[in-house]
Amino acid sequence: MKTALITKTLFAHWCLLALFVPQSTHAQIVPQPWVSVGSQEGDITYSVGARALNLGAELGFGPDGSTGVDVLKFISLPVVSPYVGLGYYSADKGVAFSGGVQVGATDNVFVGVGYNSARGINGQLGVRF
Numbered sequence: 001m002k003t004a005l006i007t008k009t010l011f012a013h014w015c016l017l018a019l020f021v022p023q024s025t026h027a028q029i030v031p032q033p034w035v036s037v038g039s040q041e042g043d044i045t046y047s048v049g050a051r052a053l054n055l056g057a058e059l060g061f062g063p064d065g066s067t068g069v070d071v072l073k074f075i076s077l078p079v080v081s082p083y084v085g086l087g088y089y090s091a092d093k094g095v096a097f098s099g100g101v102q103v104g105a106t107d108n109v110f111v112g113v114g115y116n117s118a119r120g121i122n123g124q125l126g127v128r129f
Contacts, residue, residue, distance in 0.1 A: 029052060029053060030052065030128075030129045031050040031051065031052045031129075032050065032051045032052070032110070032126055032127065032128050032129070033048070033049070033050045033126060033127060034048070034049050034050070034051075034102075034110070034112070034124045034125060034126030034127070035047070035048055035124070035125055035126070036048070036049065036058070036060075036112075036114070036122045036123065036124045036125075037122060037123060038114075038116070038119055038120050038121050038122025038123065039120050039121060039122075040062060040063050040116075040118070040119050040120025040121075041063050041120070042063075043062070043063035043064075045060065045061060045062045045063065045116075045119040045120055045122065046060070046061045047059060047060035047061065047070075047116075047119065047122065049070075049072070049124075049126075051072070051074060054073065054074045054075070054076055055071070055072065055073060055074070056071070056072035056073075056074060056083065056085070057069065057070070057071055057072065058070040058072060058085070058087070058098075060087070060089070060116065060118070060119050061119075062089060062091075062093060062116075062118045062119040062120075063119075064091045064093075065090075065091055066089045066090050066091035066092075066093045066118060067089065067090050067091075068087050068088050068089030068090060068093065068096060068118060069087055069088065070085045070086065070087030070096065070098050070116065071085055071086060071087065072084070072085035072098070073085065074102075079103060079104060080101050080102070080103050081101065081102045081103075082099070082100070082101045083098075083099065083100055083101070083102070083114075084097075084098070084099045085097070085098040085099070086098075087116070087118070089118040093118040096116055096117045096118035096119070097116075097117050098114060098115060098116040098117070099114065099115055100112055100113055100114025100115060100122075100124075101113060101114070102124060102126065104128075107128070108127060108128050108129075109125070109126070109127060109128070110124075110125075110126045110127075110128060111123070111124060111125055111126075112124035112125075112126070
């Protein structure tokens with residue numbers, strides 16, 4: 001029980017830190033869409049998302065027919081972009097937290113890996129315009 005409380009507290013502090021980290025002025029205005037496939041409780045989960053100005057939104061479909069939306073905050077670094085987020089899911093899943101990283105594979109393609117407490121571990125494939 002104490003470990004779960006400590007983990008949630010650390011995650012909340014990391015989320016707040018991400019909100020206040022100064023961002024570069026060359027943040028991309030054109031949205032960067034992605035698709036994601038993952039697994040939670042033996043079920044396959046899906047999502048679609050987009051990112052612009054270091055903020056993102058993701059529409060996810062989890063186990064037991066749950067559907068939800070996550071709001072994400074990205075930290076732009078030269079090659080990788082870690083992110084944290086909070087969301088809300090139906091089917092009694094409630095509030096969900098997420099985190100992960102996206103990495104530029106080429107000039108126009110990026111890949112990522114993430115975790116969402118309602119949708120589990122997922123892999124991402126996206127496009128930059």
